[in-house]
Amino acid sequence: MALLDVLNIETFYGPIMAIRGVSLKVEKGQIVAVLGANGAGKTTILRTISGVMDPKKGTVAFEGQEIQRHDPNRIVGYGLAHVPEGREVFPLLSVRENLMMGAYLRDDADGIARDLEAVYGYFPVLKARADQPSGQLSGGEQQMLAISRALMSSPRMLLMDEPSLGLSPLLTKEIFGIIRRINRERGVSILLVEQNAHMALEVADFGYVLEVGRIVMEDTTQRLKNKPDIQEFYLGMKDAGQRGERRWKKKKLWR
Amino acid sequence: MVEFVQLTVNGIAIGCIYALVALGFVLIYKATETVNFAQGDLMMLGAFIAYSCIALWGLPYLVGILIAVAVLAAVGTGLDRIVLRPVVGQPTFAIVMLTIGIGTMFRAGASMTPGWGTETYSFATPYSGSTLRFGTVVIAAEHMTIILATIGLCAGLFAFFRFTKLGVAMQASSQNQLAAYYMGIPVKTMFSLIWGISAGVAAVAGILMAPISLVDINMGFIGLKAFPAAVLGGFGSIPGAIVGGLIIGVIEALAGFYLPAGFKDTAAYIVLLVVLFVRPHGLFGQMARKKV
Numbered sequence: 363m364a365l366l367d368v369l370n371i372e373t374f375y376g377p378i379m380a381i382r383g384v385s386l387k388v389e390k391g392q393i394v395a396v397l398g399a400n401g402a403g404k405t406t407i408l409r410t411i412s413g414v415m416d417p418k419k420g421t422v423a424f425e426g427q428e429i430q431r432h433d434p435n436r437i438v439g440y441g442l443a444h445v446p447e448g449r450e451v452f453p454l455l456s457v458r459e460n461l462m463m464g465a466y467l468r469d470d471a472d473g474i475a476r477d478l479e480a481v482y483g484y485f486p487v488l489k490a491r492a493d494q495p496s497g498q499l500s501g502g503e504q505q506m507l508a509i510s511r512a513l514m515s516s517p518r519m520l521l522m523d524e525p526s527l528g529l530s531p532l533l534t535k536e537i538f539g540i541i542r543r544i545n546r547e548r549g550v551s552i553l554l555v556e557q558n559a560h561m562a563l564e565v566a567d568f569g570y571v572l573e574v575g576r577i578v579m580e581d582t583t584q585r586l587k588n589k590p591d592i593q594e595f596y597l598g599m600k601d602a603g604q605r606g607e608r609r610w611k612k613k614k615l616w617r
Numbered sequence: 618m619v620e621f622v623q624l625t626v627n628g629i630a631i632g633c634i635y636a637l638v639a640l641g642f643v644l645i646y647k648a649t650e651t652v653n654f655a656q657g658d659l660m661m662l663g664a665f666i667a668y669s670c671i672a673l674w675g676l677p678y679l680v681g682i683l684i685a686v687a688v689l690a691a692v693g694t695g696l697d698r699i700v701l702r703p704v705v706g707q708p709t710f711a712i713v714m715l716t717i718g719i720g721t722m723f724r725a726g727a728s729m730t731p732g733w734g735t736e737t738y739s740f741a742t743p744y745s746g747s748t749l750r751f752g753t754v755v756i757a758a759e760h761m762t763i764i765l766a767t768i769g770l771c772a773g774l775f776a777f778f779r780f781t782k783l784g785v786a787m788q789a790s791s792q793n794q795l796a797a798y799y800m801g802i803p804v805k806t807m808f809s810l811i812w813g814i815s816a817g818v819a820a821v822a823g824i825l826m827a828p829i830s831l832v833d834i835n836m837g838f839i840g841l842k843a844f845p846a847a848v849l850g851g852f853g854s855i856p857g858a859i860v861g862g863l864i865i866g867v868i869e870a871l872a873g874f875y876l877p878a879g880f881k882d883t884a885a886y887i888v889l890l891v892v893l894f895v896r897p898h899g900l901f902g903q904m905a906r907k908k909v
Contacts, residue, residue, distance in 0.1 A: 412799065434799060435802060438799065451793070452788070453792060453793070511800070
């Protein structure tokens with residue numbers, strides 16, 4: 363049984379169908395990446411899983427239990443934490459207070475203290491800035507804080523939305539290095555949504571490609587990296603000459 | 618000089634009342650981005666309940682206060698749960714109208730309640746009539762109680778929001794609702810609790826004010842003075858609300874004595890205008906800064 367099993371979900375923004383029957387699986391201990399262009403519905407998938415949006419159809423099962431349409435605050439309690447797009451820190455709270463809010467549902471003071479030390483170990487800069495309001499941190503530091511805050515709930519799985527958004531290539535590399543460490547060292551499974559396909563294919567074990575609300579391709583990242591379509595559209599490895607036209611033809615083939 | 622100090626102290630006492638009502642405005646505004654125009658009427662309700670307990674049923678003063686604050690906290694929480702939660706997402710204007718309507722209903726309801734009505738009442742406090750003397754300055758115990766109680770209440774609220782997990786979670790919910798959901802914080806419950814706290818603070822303001830201005834159904838119109846106080850401090854800033862209230866209280870007291878009649882009630886608004894010209898976001902306003 364997969365840790366997370368999403369089956370045929372359909373999600374709407376008002377009358378607009380953003381997710382058109384998506385199914386995906388994350389096995390225990392895996393990093394799974396969802397690739398796709400702007401507006402493909404990547405963020406919507408994560409929001410549907412974490413309960414901020416409700417699917418009209420389909421099921422989301424975490425550890426074998428159906429969780430679709432549950433309130434987001436309950437879903438965190440099941441061990442499924444969301445690192446939202448654009449960081450979304452609490453700007454006027456200090457870094458430490460932000461982290462403690464991540465542990466809001468926990469009562470075990472010892473475990474919380476241990477996890478606090480652990481995230482300070484991953485991101486020493488957060489320890490140095492523990493008492494600063496988090497609104498004063500740089501974008502990269504805020505991203506580190508957002509990841510750490512999610513880890514403070516001691517999740518079995520992390521949903522990560524564009525962790526590289528707005529970061530320098532160097533910082534992106536550092537963050538992805540730590541994402542991999544978190545996965546290996548703490549056994550946290552990760553569902554990663556990324557526009558930076560290079561990085562995502564580098565760290566993930568398995569990948570899905572999303573276009574206009576549908577999954578159009580799924581495979582191990584090893585094999586995805588070698589597919590001509592992926593190389594052309596997501597890794598930019600062929601010349602851009604007739605890309606528009608060829609992309610259009612390909613999309614037709616996929617449907 | 619003595620009279621200046623005397624007036625200032627009286628002004629501070631009244632200012633504390635404005636500050637407490639303004640605090641209620643700001644708490645709710647920060648959390649839910651709506652303005653609760655029923656704040657003054659919640660205060661009136663608190664004063665009337667205290668009056669019933671103390672003057673009509675003969676309960677001890679402190680017990681009466683506790684009951685009034687508890688009832689109002691429950692009323693505030695209930696208002697959010699029953700009346701405001703269903704209109705979340707509607708235009709702000711609709712919600713503001715709703716709170717004005719609620720305030721009017723409270724006033725009408727109070728005037729129809731047996732034993733309350735449209736009369737003006739007073740109730741005895743343990744300290745009624747006594748005065749404190751500092752050199753040549755004489756301070757009525759009523760004024761002193763207001764100042765001390767306001768300091769105590771503000772310190773308590775500060776400690777609550779700063780040092781308790783629940784308080785920090787309330788701050789978090791008002792700073793970033795979506796992220797608070799992601800943390801597992803029950804945001805809706807937090808908002809209801811904040812309404813409860815605001816209404817409780819309003820009740821305290823009403824009870825403190827009762828000995829100096831008497832209890833009647835229109836005492837809630839003090840909200841019209843507290844609102845500029847909140848704006849003066851920069852709507853959305855809690856220290857701002859308190860400082861704004863004090864400034865308006867003191868200016869009003871001084872203007873009422875040194876300036877021609879009529880300035881007492883307009884002075885506050887003149888100061889407000891000047892401050893808004895110079896600092897459009899108020900004295901303590903936090904300019905919304907959001908990094909993308």
